[in-house]
Amino acid sequence: MIMNTEKPRTPDAGQAAPKGNGHHALTERPKPMITNLKTVKTKATSKPMPPAKLPAPSEDPERVARNRELARTFIMPVVAILFAGLFWEIYSSREGVVLPGPLKTLHDSWNLIAHPWFDNGPNDKGLGWQLLYSLRRVAMGYSLAAVVGVVLGIVIGKSAMAFKALDPIFQVLRTIPPLAWLPISLATFNQANPSAIFVIFITAIWPILINTSVGIMRIPADYENVAKVYQLRGSRYFFKVMLPSAAPYIFTGLRISIGMAWLAIVAAEMLTGGVGIGFFIWDSWNSSRMSDIIVSVFYVGMIGLALDRIVAKIASLFGTKGD
Amino acid sequence: MSEAVIDQVAENEARFVDISGVHKLFGSGKSRYHALAGVDLRIAKGEFVSIIGHSGCGKSTLLNLVAGLYLPTTGSVAVNGREVAAPGLDRAVVFQSHSLLPWLTVLENVLVAVDSVHPDKDRKFRMDEARKYVDMVHLSAHANKKPGQLSGGMKQRVGIARAFAADPQVLLLDEPFGALDALTRGSMQDELTTIWEKNRKTVMMITHDVDEAVFLSDRIVLMSNGPAATIAKIVEVPIPRPRTREALLEDSHYLEIRKELLHYLIGAGMHAAA
Numbered sequence: 001m002i003m004n005t006e007k008p009r010t011p012d013a014g015q016a017a018p019k020g021n022g023h024h025a026l027t028e029r030p031k032p033m034i035t036n037l038k039t040v041k042t043k044a045t046s047k048p049m050p051p052a053k054l055p056a057p058s059e060d061p062e063r064v065a066r067n068r069e070l071a072r073t074f075i076m077p078v079v080a081i082l083f084a085g086l087f088w089e090i091y092s093s094r095e096g097v098v099l100p101g102p103l104k105t106l107h108d109s110w111n112l113i114a115h116p117w118f119d120n121g122p123n124d125k126g127l128g129w130q131l132l133y134s135l136r137r138v139a140m141g142y143s144l145a146a147v148v149g150v151v152l153g154i155v156i157g158k159s160a161m162a163f164k165a166l167d168p169i170f171q172v173l174r175t176i177p178p179l180a181w182l183p184i185s186l187a188t189f190n191q192a193n194p195s196a197i198f199v200i201f202i203t204a205i206w207p208i209l210i211n212t213s214v215g216i217m218r219i220p221a222d223y224e225n226v227a228k229v230y231q232l233r234g235s236r237y238f239f240k241v242m243l244p245s246a247a248p249y250i251f252t253g254l255r256i257s258i259g260m261a262w263l264a265i266v267a268a269e270m271l272t273g274g275v276g277i278g279f280f281i282w283d284s285w286n287s288s289r290m291s292d293i294i295v296s297v298f299y300v301g302m303i304g305l306a307l308d309r310i311v312a313k314i315a316s317l318f319g320t321k322g323d
Numbered sequence: 324m325s326e327a328v329i330d331q332v333a334e335n336e337a338r339f340v341d342i343s344g345v346h347k348l349f350g351s352g353k354s355r356y357h358a359l360a361g362v363d364l365r366i367a368k369g370e371f372v373s374i375i376g377h378s379g380c381g382k383s384t385l386l387n388l389v390a391g392l393y394l395p396t397t398g399s400v401a402v403n404g405r406e407v408a409a410p411g412l413d414r415a416v417v418f419q420s421h422s423l424l425p426w427l428t429v430l431e432n433v434l435v436a437v438d439s440v441h442p443d444k445d446r447k448f449r450m451d452e453a454r455k456y457v458d459m460v461h462l463s464a465h466a467n468k469k470p471g472q473l474s475g476g477m478k479q480r481v482g483i484a485r486a487f488a489a490d491p492q493v494l495l496l497d498e499p500f501g502a503l504d505a506l507t508r509g510s511m512q513d514e515l516t517t518i519w520e521k522n523r524k525t526v527m528m529i530t531h532d533v534d535e536a537v538f539l540s541d542r543i544v545l546m547s548n549g550p551a552a553t554i555a556k557i558v559e560v561p562i563p564r565p566r567t568r569e570a571l572l573e574d575s576h577y578l579e580i581r582k583e584l585l586h587y588l589i590g591a592g593m594h595a596a597a
Contacts, residue, residue, distance in 0.1 A: 222418065222420055222422040223422065223424065225392055225410075225416070225418065225422065226418070226422050226424065226435075228391075228392060228409075228410040229390060229392070229410045229411075229412075229414070229415065229416045229489075230412065230415075230435050230436045230439055230485070230489060231410075231411070231412055231439040232435060232439070236435075236438070240424060240427065240435065241424065244424070244426040
């Protein structure tokens, strides 16, 4: 419609039309646009139309638009980060501000950034080790939560009675902040490491458990009928109907939980001590190494993002949605 | 062999599917719904019977009772002389919503039924068997596709292949072509008759399409409107087989039966509206 007005000015319709209408190029393929123009043109001017040329592959307007979009996706965040850094630098350079600016942070903590794997005994390790120790605790607590959560979720999802009985309890337990479990955990285990792992476990299990049980309860009646008529029982029912049907729900739970587990470990380690990024941040605070804190917090964010993306990626491989 | 035994066999074959005095109630208290009231129906072995009626008349309920997905409140349903107590492979269902498992390929969906029929055979035999049925519905080229990549007609053909792969004694079709466009429906009906002519399974089909019923069936069962629906009338279709659409249009019975069915359905519809 919009192109009708442009048509008399453009001798080469195939190239000019998409250029004049950037957003059209995304939704419509070039070929129909040409035929469209051709018919309009003959109707409007009744002059013989020169044969429309197809744009060469390199000028494919769709591809140009896509590349431009891609460039924007990368450039815009960089611009935003530069601006934020600039404001931070300006703010930090003011008098009386304790927070070091980005340049000072890089300068002060360069040793920490450049040598993540140094190891000078149990109380002085590089950031890589600190993160690895934290990740190991998360991995243990989270895997335990995943196994127990999925298994319990299936049992509860399959039994309406169990769900009725236990759901209110879960709804209360899942709102308890992770750190509130720590004293109980310390009293039970008497040791820092298992206590931290237990906190991760108890934090991560609820979303997994609740989502799994909902996923099991929401297996469509159609699939249940197929399973009954075609006699899918036991392990065949489990692997061919139940698990794939509930998979999107299970993975939603797993993804929420990994984020929560990573949030909880930093806080828990601050209190339990030992090697780990949480205690490293706390220790830096006690020794007034502000730039070290900033670097650590940055790494905590990056690892958290990576964990979330990894689980999301696994979910996209397994979580086939129904058609 | 005594004549009594032969009589018994003949008797069994005449009432291969035996529905007698079936009432079906859903819910309880105020929300109680009387779906079927006193249904009696006998289907002979190798017979193709269609059940037709307005929506909500309990057609699907009747089919689910034979499938064993529901149990009758009173009365009894028996297939081949055995009381129906649960779903089973001897009564395969083609569901209205095709109900394929979307995470399995076409072949794997058919294999689901084959694996249940032949749990003790080796994998090669079962794969060959599944391929045979995929081939039967002309989907060999799409055997490794997921249902999401198929058209509505193709999905329903997979449903039919899966049902035949169960090698059932009775085939239960629940508005199998209801969700398809008119052209696809026509070719699917042709395909179904061709397959049926080859193996003459006992078929019970739910439909709301008069032409489909006449084209495919030996007998057509008309249901009255719910609640408390029951069989209003049974119409014989004495059109010789194999049937073709062209021949059907010239058959003197065809128009007569069609008129009779439509007359009943329109009348019942008016009655329901009033």
